[in-house]
Amino acid sequence: MQDTPKNKTSEKRNRIVEAGAELFRKHGIRRITVEEICREAGASKMTFYKYFENKYELLKHIWNTWIDEGYATLEEIDTMDIPFTDKLQKIIEYKSEQLSRVSAEYMDEVLHGDPELTEFMRHAQSRNAELFLAFLKKAQARGDMRKIRPEFLMAALDNLNEIARDDKLASLYPSHVEFIQEIQMFLFYGILPTKSGDEEPTDRPDRIPLI
Numbered sequence: 330m331q332d333t334p335k336n337k338t339s340e341k342r343n344r345i346v347e348a349g350a351e352l353f354r355k356h357g358i359r360r361i362t363v364e365e366i367c368r369e370a371g372a373s374k375m376t377f378y379k380y381f382e383n384k385y386e387l388l389k390h391i392w393n394t395w396i397d398e399g400y401a402t403l404e405e406i407d408t409m410d411i412p413f414t415d416k417l418q419k420i421i422e423y424k425s426e427q428l429s430r431v432s433a434e435y436m437d438e439v440l441h442g443d444p445e446l447t448e449f450m451r452h453a454q455s456r457n458a459e460l461f462l463a464f465l466k467k468a469q470a471r472g473d474m475r476k477i478r479p480e481f482l483m484a485a486l487d488n489l490n491e492i493a494r495d496d497k498l499a500s501l502y503p504s505h506v507e508f509i510q511e512i513q514m515f516l517f518y519g520i521l522p523t524k525s526g527d528e529e530p531t532d533r534p535d536r537i538p539l540i
Contacts, residue, residue, distance in 0.1 A: 357434030413473035
């Protein structure tokens with residue numbers, strides 16, 4: 330099939346998005362310039378500014394895409410014919426794999442972002458929490474987990490997001506990624522004992538108290 334101008338436009342935009350995502354993940358946000366993104370994407374600055382006002386607008390687009398992809402993965406896992414606790418484990422594995430691909434600089438800037446990004450990141454976290462809450466509500470409706478008021482769940486998620494910004498607590502861990510993983514494990518398994526000390530509950534019942 331012959332490439333149309335629309336296809337070529339989409340391909341250029343996709344290359345910029347992929348290059349930006351990879352550079353941000355590896356090196357953080359502040360030190361990466363539009364020039365570097367364009368060089369990595371094989372695109373001109375004129376092409377970049379045709380789609381994005383600046384690198385922060387590109388980052389916002391990337392984050393929204395990641396949230397959409399994450400929710401699609403959540404939906405896919407939810408349709409699997411496996412116990413709910415196995416679904417939770419798969420979600421943890423997916424999130425851990427995503428976290429393992431980002432640099433310490435990126436994680437620090439996301440959690441302590443520039444003023445230009447702070448409000449957007451909070452909105453993105455809120456949207457992510459709402460999507461996850463919808464997943465939990467479906468689990469409650471099936472009887473996979475006990476009934477917990479949605480308002481309580483949202484408050485718990487909000488507070489865990491605040492904990493993720495606690496530098497003093499984070500300093501107790503080898504990296505911010507491991508700190509975030511600890512928060513995720515607490516969210517999913519609470520204080521239930523684990524087989525190896527940090528993997529999963531020893532006796533994972535079919536229906537578990539989430540928090």
